[in-house]
Each structure stands twice: as C-alpha cells, then as structure tokens.
Amino acid sequence: MAKSNKPIVWGLFAAGGTVTAFLTPALVLLTLLPVFGVMPELLAYDNLRAFAGHWMGKLVLFGILLLMMWHAAHRLRVTLHDFGVRADGAVAVAVYLAAAAGTLAAAYFLLRI
Amino acid sequence: MSERIVELEVLRFNPETDTEPRFQRYSVPCMNEWVVLDALNHVKESIDPTLSYRWSCHMAVCGSCGMMINGEPKLACKAFLREYEGVIRVEPLAHFPIQRDLVTVIDDFVTKLKRVKPYLIPKEDQPVEAGEFRQSPAELKRYKQYTLCINCMLCYAACPEYGLVPKFIGPAAISLAHRYNEDSRDGGREERQQEIASNEGVWECSFVGACSEVCPEHVDPAGALQQIKIKSTVDWYKEHAMPWSKK
Structure with missing residues (x-):
C-alpha cells in the first residue's frame, strides 16, 4: 500500500495547532487589557507598526498567520467529515484554497507595510 | 454479602431463526460484588x-468478554454491577x-492485525552463540506500555472513525x-x-481519543497514533524534500 501524502497538510495542522494553543490565550489577554484601562506603551500603534515593518517582524507574523490558517483549514476539513459531510475531496480543495488565499493575502499586506 | 435482583436487557440474535436482533429481559439474583459477566454466567447456568x-x-487478561454495557464498550469481567x-x-x-447474541465476527480486526506485522523483525540475524539482544530499561520503557494490549477490541467499538470508515486499520493494530517500531531490537x-x-492507516484518525478512554489496560492508542503521525511526517519530508538523506 502506498504511503499517504497527508503529512503535508497534517504537518502544517500540527505546527499551527501548537502555535495557536500558545498564542490564543496571549491574544485574549492583550485584547482584554485595554478593557480594564491598561494600555502598555509597547502595544501602541506606532510600536506595532514598526515591528511589522521590520523584515524579521514580517517573517514572524507571516509564519504565525500561515500556520494558523492552514491549521484552521485542516481542522475544518476533519470536523466536516465528522459531521457527516462525505465529499472529502471537494471540502479539501475548498478549505485549502481558502488557506492559500489567506496566505497570499498575508504576504501581500505584510510586504506593503 | 448482600443480594440484589438485577434486570439485564440482553441483545439476542440467532442467525438461523431471526432476521433482526431483539432484546430479552432477564431478572438475575446477583451478589453485590458481582460483575456483568457473573450475571451473564448465572443466566446461562440457571435461566437460559x-x-x-x-x-x-x-x-481482564484474555480480552474475550468485550461488549457494550449501557452503550459503552467494556470488559464484562471488569464492569461491576454496583456501578x-x-x-x-448488554449488547x-x-x-x-453479530455472529450470534453477544458474539461478534472479528475477522476484520484479525486480518488488519496480521497486515501490520506485530512481531519482532530483528535488525540483524545473530547466531545463538552471540548471546542475547540486550536492552536498557530506558529502551524497554519506550514501548512497554503498548505491549499491554489484550486485543479486546473495545477501542474499535469506541472509535467513531472506524464506524464511519471500516477500512481504517484502527487503534489496537x-x-x-x-x-x-519502538523496540530497539526491531528493524521492521x-x-x-x-x-x-497509508491513507487507511494512521491518517484516517482524527484524534477523537475515545480509544484511550475505553482501553481497559491503559495502553493509550491515541497517543501511539499521534506519535506515528509526527514520525511519518518527518519521514515524508525526508523522502520528498531531502531525497539524498538516508531513509
């Protein structure tokens, strides 16, 4: 029996899941901070823009966005299968195209900064 | 030692006379410390x-008495009536x-088990005089947990993916x-x-984790499958992105 090619998408899914698991709580916390009236200078618009403007910042942001989107795409594919949607081929094409479009968009907008 | 009357609702099916399975009720006088298997044995000996x-x-060693008890895969010898x-x-x-009553046809699992070669394939042939293959406690620890599988197939009954896709090789195999694979003496x-x-192998698993929850020997098949996924992914990149690397 031939070995599967699923490792390509599963590798991104696993890496994306790990990144998301670590970053989501931090993002929730950072979003809640201003609600409680805490606005660290570090998170001011100019600082974040400068971070995204540096090539290393771009690289980090691009890596995180790419992994998150491919993770979400694969998760959605598996979830749809578990919910009884049996058109796995069509679902795979749709979700991975969305992830690819998101990846390109991330690259485009990061390069414009 | 107190006694209690337990109502058992047991699935019955006789392929020679029945077209559909049906349920039969038994009122069984049981000791408080009995397990479901004791109650079934009492039915067989004194009632039906x-x-x-x-x-x-x-x-809980032979793995023969796996059945659905109140919809959950259990060993009948480990399911205490007091719970x-x-x-x-009982199904x-x-x-x-179903072959008959609570007896299932397990050919599918046995065939899959043979396919994955669950036996030691030595890395190198060694004459008997060369002595034993030695293994450190750390090397033993890598795989010992997975040796505890008793082939009871509770994990197959629990796995929704196996229910959806019967060709999935499944948790235990x-x-x-x-x-x-994790045995230092093995080269297979x-x-x-x-x-x-393959697609029918570990990639059919969506990590529901029910296999590990029902495993009576705490083998953690779900953990094994995730480890295989990671290693197979590394393999894939080595084979496709670095063809020069040693397999």
Missing part, C-alpha cells in the same frame, strides 16, 4: 442456556457484525505496530510503515 457470549479468564442502577443493557461490541519499521502510514 441458549445465551451465547465469549469469555475466558474473568480477570449501575436500573436496567443494564455485542459496536462496529462488528496500529498501536501494536508502534510497539514493535519500513515494512510496517507501508501499511500504517
């Missing part, structure tokens, strides 16, 4: 000798065809392949990968 089910050791209230529903293991991983790294 036609009831068919598999069992052997009565101590159940009201009518206890054959889910996802397997893949975990047993992993047991030998590449042969086993042909089966377990």
Whole structure:
C-alpha cells in the first residue's frame, strides 16, 4: 500500500495547532487589557507598526498567520467529515484554497507595510 | 454479602431463526460484588442456556468478554454491577457484525492485525552463540506500555472513525505496530510503515481519543497514533524534500 501524502497538510495542522494553543490565550489577554484601562506603551500603534515593518517582524507574523490558517483549514476539513459531510475531496480543495488565499493575502499586506 | 435482583436487557440474535436482533429481559439474583459477566454466567447456568457470549479468564487478561454495557464498550469481567442502577443493557461490541447474541465476527480486526506485522523483525540475524539482544530499561520503557494490549477490541467499538470508515486499520493494530517500531531490537519499521502510514492507516484518525478512554489496560492508542503521525511526517519530508538523506 502506498504511503499517504497527508503529512503535508497534517504537518502544517500540527505546527499551527501548537502555535495557536500558545498564542490564543496571549491574544485574549492583550485584547482584554485595554478593557480594564491598561494600555502598555509597547502595544501602541506606532510600536506595532514598526515591528511589522521590520523584515524579521514580517517573517514572524507571516509564519504565525500561515500556520494558523492552514491549521484552521485542516481542522475544518476533519470536523466536516465528522459531521457527516462525505465529499472529502471537494471540502479539501475548498478549505485549502481558502488557506492559500489567506496566505497570499498575508504576504501581500505584510510586504506593503 | 448482600443480594440484589438485577434486570439485564440482553441483545439476542440467532442467525438461523431471526432476521433482526431483539432484546430479552432477564431478572438475575446477583451478589453485590458481582460483575456483568457473573450475571451473564448465572443466566446461562440457571435461566437460559441458549445465551451465547465469549469469555475466558474473568480477570481482564484474555480480552474475550468485550461488549457494550449501557452503550459503552467494556470488559464484562471488569464492569461491576454496583456501578449501575436500573436496567443494564448488554449488547455485542459496536462496529462488528453479530455472529450470534453477544458474539461478534472479528475477522476484520484479525486480518488488519496480521497486515501490520506485530512481531519482532530483528535488525540483524545473530547466531545463538552471540548471546542475547540486550536492552536498557530506558529502551524497554519506550514501548512497554503498548505491549499491554489484550486485543479486546473495545477501542474499535469506541472509535467513531472506524464506524464511519471500516477500512481504517484502527487503534489496537496500529498501536501494536508502534510497539514493535519502538523496540530497539526491531528493524521492521519500513515494512510496517507501508501499511500504517497509508491513507487507511494512521491518517484516517482524527484524534477523537475515545480509544484511550475505553482501553481497559491503559495502553493509550491515541497517543501511539499521534506519535506515528509526527514520525511519518518527518519521514515524508525526508523522502520528498531531502531525497539524498538516508531513509
């Protein structure tokens, strides 16, 4: 029996899941901070823009966005299968195209900064 | 030692006379410390000798008495009556065809088990005079947990993916392949990968984790499958992105 090619998408899914698991709580916390009236200078618009403007910042942001989107795409594919949607081929094409479009968009907008 | 009347609702099916399975009620006088298997044995001995089910050791070692008890895959010898209230529903293991009453046809699992070569394939042949293959406690620890599988198939009855996609090789067989892959004396991983790294192998698993929850021996098949996924992914990148690397 031939070995599967699923490792390509599963590798991104696993890496994306790990990144998301670590970053989501931090993002929730950072979003809640201003609600409680805490606005660290570090998170001011100019600082974040400068971070995204540096090539290393771009690289980090691009890596995180790419992994998150491919993770979400694969998760959605598996979830749809578990919910009884049996058109796995069509679902795979749709979700991975969305992830690819998101990846390109991330690259485009990061390069414009 | 107190006694209680337990109502058992047991699935019955006789392929020679029945077209559909049906349920039969038994009122069984049981000791408080009995397990479901004791109650079934009492039915067979004193109430209805036609009831068919598999069992052997009565101590969670042989793996024969797996069945659905109130909808959950359990070993009947490990399911204590005192943990159940009201009518206890006993059915054959889910996802397997019924042969008769609580006896299932397990050919599918046995065929898959053979396919993954769950035996030691030595790295090198060594004459007896060369002595034993030595192994450190750390090397033993890598796979020992997976040796505890008793082939009871509760994990197959629990796995929704196996229910959806019957060709999925499934938790126990893949975990047993992993047991030998992780053995320092073994050299058969590449042969086993042909089966377990295929679409019907580990990639059919969506990590529901029910297999590990129902496993009576705490083998953790779900953990084994995730480890195989990671290693197979590394393999894939080595084979496709770095063809010069040694397999």
